[in-house]
Amino acid sequence: MxxxxxxxxxxxxxxxxxxxxxxxxxxxxxxxxxxxxxxxxxxxxxxxxxxxxxxxxxxxxxxxxxxxxxxxxxxxxxxxxxxxxxxxxxxxxxxxxxxxxxxxxxxxxxxxxxxxxxxxxxxxxxxxxxxxxxxxxxxxxxxxxxxxxxxxFDFGIPEKINLEAFMNRNFTFNVSLQRFSYMTGRSLSAFKRDFKAIFNETPSRWLVQRRLEEAFFLLQKKNRKPSEIYLELGFETLAHFSTSFKKRFGLNPTALIEKNT
Structure with missing residues (x-):
């Protein structure tokens, strides 16, 4: 303290x-x-x-x-x-x-x-x-x-909560799967099992895809810049974000902006 x-x-x-x-x-x-x-x-x-x-x-x-x-x-x-x-x-x-x-x-x-x-x-x-x-x-x-x-003075551990709602609200946070599982009241194995049943995808892959979809929306509809959004979406570097974006959508984030102007 x-x-x-x-x-x-x-x-x-x-x-x-x-x-x-x-x-x-x-x-x-x-x-x-x-x-x-x-x-x-x-x-x-x-x-x-x-x-x-x-x-x-x-x-x-x-x-x-x-x-x-x-x-x-x-x-x-x-x-x-x-x-x-x-x-x-x-x-x-x-x-x-x-x-x-x-x-x-x-x-x-x-x-x-x-x-x-x-x-x-x-x-x-x-x-x-x-x-x-x-x-x-x-x-x-x-x-x-x-x-x-x-x-x-509430010393209890997090209770099991709605996983789908939690992940759709917190997908931009770049924390470990262990942290996500703890916060949703699950063991890591139970978290992965429940996640697969709900999203039909592994947590790691889903997080990347969900962040990229949000990035596409922000760039195309909100006129945001790649340098403004990559950190808030949970990507650690602009280079990693740009590479992942191109792999998913076939063009660089800046190319999408230029295409809309």
Whole structure:
């Protein structure tokens, strides 16, 4: 668990799976999260919580050069210890959203300012005070929004869900099949078996084809550029995207654009 600031895109754009609940406060700039269903913009002075076991993409808001968040992860071990020290009734209340807005308050603002004396290196908290500051923050959050307890203290694993709907919503996320299987409440072997029964194709092949179909639509109907879409569709490099696109449709992405103009 740590509080850090980052001013480099690459430092925050890599992670697409959220393994622990994460509190974030935007000190400078702004960021937009996308969970496969909707966008969540956060601007300077705003804060929120990213819920664990979710997929998300991150992009800095346009025309913003500097970006400095404070990020604090609430790991499961810490949350279980906290619950033993501060018992409370918990009612399971799963959220469809991956991000929760946290209402700004004077207590949160004062907490953010209180972190400065305990920072070391790249805004990492001094280990001697880390657990205390995390506990302080969680007490503040639960005082302001008690309903957060039903989300933060849910220690269950993902339940088995509709695989077809999940994959059609999240096919652009470039994560492992093991991650997809876990998030849909299946073992890897059960995930592959169910996937074949639904889509009549292997997961890897289906993901590539589905991403290419979406790319064709974006290029032809939305006038997007290859350089704008390859990352958001789950391709790691523009070269890989272009090669796969030509193999599937018989022409380069740029050729399709020129053909439409």
């Amino acid at each position: 740590r509080a850090i600031t980052k001013d480099k895109k690459s430092a925050i754009l890599r992670e697409q799976f959220i393994p622990d609940h994460v509190f974030f406060y935007i000190q400078k700039g702004g960021i937009r999260f996308f969970d496969g269903d909707q966008n969540y913009p956060f601007h300077e002075g705003q804060c929120g919580i990213a819920l664990k076991n979710r997929l998300a993409k991150f992009s800095l808001l346009d025309s913003i050069d500097e970006f400095e968040p404070i990020i604090i992860c609430f790991e499961e071990a810490f949350l279980k210890d906290f619950l033993q020290k501060h018992p409370r009734a918990i009612a399971a209340n799963p959220s469809k959203n991956a991000f929760i807005n946290v209402a700004p308050t004077m207590l949160i603002d004062e907490f953010i300012r209180s972190l400065k004396p305990y920072h070391k290196d790249v805004m990492e908290l001094d280990e001697a005070f880390e657990a205390l500051k995390h506990e302080e923050l969680l007490l503040i959050l639960l005082r302001n929004q008690p309903e957060l307890a039903n989300l933060l």
